[in-house]
Amino acid sequence: MLPTPDTSHVPYQRVYEPAEDSFLLLDTLSSSSETAFLSSRFASPSPFSPSPAPLILEVGPGSGVVIAFLTAHASTIFGSPHVLSTAIDVSPFACAATNLTVSKAVSENTSTSGFWTSATQGDLVSPFRPGSVDVLVFNPPYVPTPDLPAPPPTGLQALKEKTTFEEDSHLLELTYAGGRDGMETTDRLIEALPGVLSERGVAYILLCAQNKPEEVKGRIRVMGGEGKWKAETVGTSGRQAGWEKLQIVRVWR
Template identity: 60%
Template sequence: MLPTPDTSHVAYERVYEPAEDSFLLLDTLSSTPEIEFLHNRFGHGYVPLVVEIGPGSGVVIAFVNAHAQVLFGSRNVLTAAVDVNGYACRATNETVRKAVPENAASHGRYLGASQGDLVAPLKNGLADVLIFNPPYVPTPELPKQPGLMDLPHPDTKPTFDDDSYMLSLSYAGGRDGMETTDRLINSLPQVLSSKGCAYILLCAQNRPEEVKERIRLLGEAWNVATVGTSGKKAGWERLQIIRIWIE
């Protein structure tokens, strides 16, 4: 089992704490079938760019970066992250730093975390692997979507209301818990490279079978499959990871 990055430095009152969904992503990405997929997809000297959207504590992208040699069969892997929460960006940078021991021979090259809305900071066609643990909890409405000037600067101490708002951005998904995830899925044809794939977490209330059917409607080249689950409750898969890829 590959070590899980240390996130003890993270201020969980304003940054999403690693939980079952985070660890399901780690287990899925390091499973034998997904390692084989990634090796086959990005072998032969290709240098993939892996981007996590909404990294929160940074535990997932730090795991990918620290274990690039195992996951991709090569250290020649670039990793990056984007989060609207500036505190999450700082936390992610530190989590990645701590996850890479000195003189380690397995890690990729981390490019840093950018503050922004979903894929807005990314150029079209550059993301080879996109990872997204979205705000998937169904809520009556989405929190107000912030401009960068609406959030407290990471150099200042946020108020209790600031903390509550930043945490709500990490879990509140609006109708069916899918309003933010739908925006991300709609951006995939622009942001993914020709080899691109995406790993997205869904819960049962997100209606995952309907989500997968919408992805197939993007075109004949688009494929989707469930590649990780947290088990079933009352016949429903509580959490699942879908992989979306282009053939």
């Protein structure tokens, strides 16, 4: 079992704390079936004809536990340490926490780590060039809510040393409030996949039962024409807990 990155430094009053959904992603991405899939897709065939280093992106990393895990254990998960990883989050506090989480994990796993760039504040995949992302991981705000909260202000000036209770509550609301069917943010991300993923690109998206995952997978499979995209469940919490039952869907061409 690969060690879980340390997140003891994360300010959980304003940044999402690793929970069942986070650990399901870790278990799924490090499973034998997924490491075999990812290694076959991204590991260089030989040192004399290497494939381009894949770009690994986590959207909404929160504490950074998932992208730190992928970066620190790149050799095991992707079959090669030659990966470039990054993250993007609307919260400047999540970006700061992620940078520290990944830095600590990499320093503790130097022999297996990929190369980490930084976490950037932004909206979904908007800063990335078309076709630039090879592996995208998204643990979205998936709880059905009447409305979506407004995004926080952007820029370094938003990273204040002290925040109010209301500001902290708003930041945490951003991590779980998914709007109608809990899918408003996830639908935006899915719509962006054909543009941002490379030809060999793959996305891992977490869904709960109230997100209607079978319908979601059906919609993905007809994007751009029948049979162009695949969407399969590759990990599940396995619990009969109503709408809180979770699954990881892999999306690829």
